Amino acid sequence: MAIVFAFPQTHRWLQSTWTNTILLALLAGLVVTTLSALLRKQWISTLFHCGAALVIIGGGVTAGYTKEGQVTLTDYAYAPFEYRQFLLEGERISLHSFEVPTYDNGMPRQYISRLLFPEGVKTLSVNAPLRRNGWTFYQMSYQQDPGYYGEPVFSTILTLRKDPGWPYTVCGYGILILAAFAQAIRVTYQRTRAQRLEKTV
Numbered sequence: 400m401a402i403v404f405a406f407p408q409t410h411r412w413l414q415s416t417w418t419n420t421i422l423l424a425l426l427a428g429l430v431v432t433t434l435s436a437l438l439r440k441q442w443i444s445t446l447f448h449c450g451a452a453l454v455i456i457g458g459g460v461t462a463g464y465t466k467e468g469q470v471t472l473t474d475y476a477y478a479p480f481e482y483r484q485f486l487l488e489g490e491r492i493s494l495h496s497f498e499v500p501t502y503d504n505g506m507p508r509q510y511i512s513r514l515l516f517p518e519g520v521k522t523l524s525v526n527a528p529l530r531r532n533g534w535t536f537y538q539m540s541y542q543q544d545p546g547y548y549g550e551p552v553f554s555t556i557l558t559l560r561k562d563p564g565w566p567y568t569v570c571g572y573g574i575l576i577l578a579a580f581a582q583a584i585r586v587t588y589q590r591t592r593a594q595r596l597e598k599t600v
Contacts, residue, residue, distance in 0.1 A: 426455050443585065446578035453571030460564030473554040477547055495520045497555045499541060510538050512555045534561045
């Protein structure tokens with residue numbers, strides 16, 4: 400469910416009063432069930448319901464508080480400053496360099512951006528995002544335009560995303576997986592025990 404919340408346009412859907420009411424009711428039910436199972440010392444049931452509650456909480460936080468944007472930075476010495484750098488939460492981030500390695504036939508093999516942060520240069524590329532201070536930088540694409548003297552000028556296109564809900568979601572799924580393993584072990588143990596009892600009778 401939290402994965403669905405992370406898709407674009409879900410913010411408007413979650414603004415519905417009915418949707419929020421249903422999710423809050425479901426969350427309240429899970430919390431009550433978790434506490435009830437805990438009091439009865441039903442540990443596996445407690446894990447299942449606690450994990451599901453965390454997944455819903457993580458999905459709600461992701462949908463309501465995720466920040467996302469896109470920036471285009473130009474790798475050109477004559478480009479104005481606003482084309483080569485941007486501000487992110489008060490920090491100035493600049494494009495150090497951009498590279499497009501190619502295959503022998505000239506087709507792009509990879510897009511590589513090197514960003515200059517206050518602490519130094521960090522690299523990101525396609526399928527190798529950069530994570531820093533809760534933000535994830537994704538290499539999306541690039542564009543090529545002619546420069547002042549007709550030379551090729553490359554610009555890198557990056558997507559920035561900050562998701563404060565993912566720790567809750569990951570923790571919730573981890574607990575659900577743990578509960579599933581515990582249930583499988585429990586069922587296997589019960590079957591083995593039952594088979595042994597049948598043989599002794």
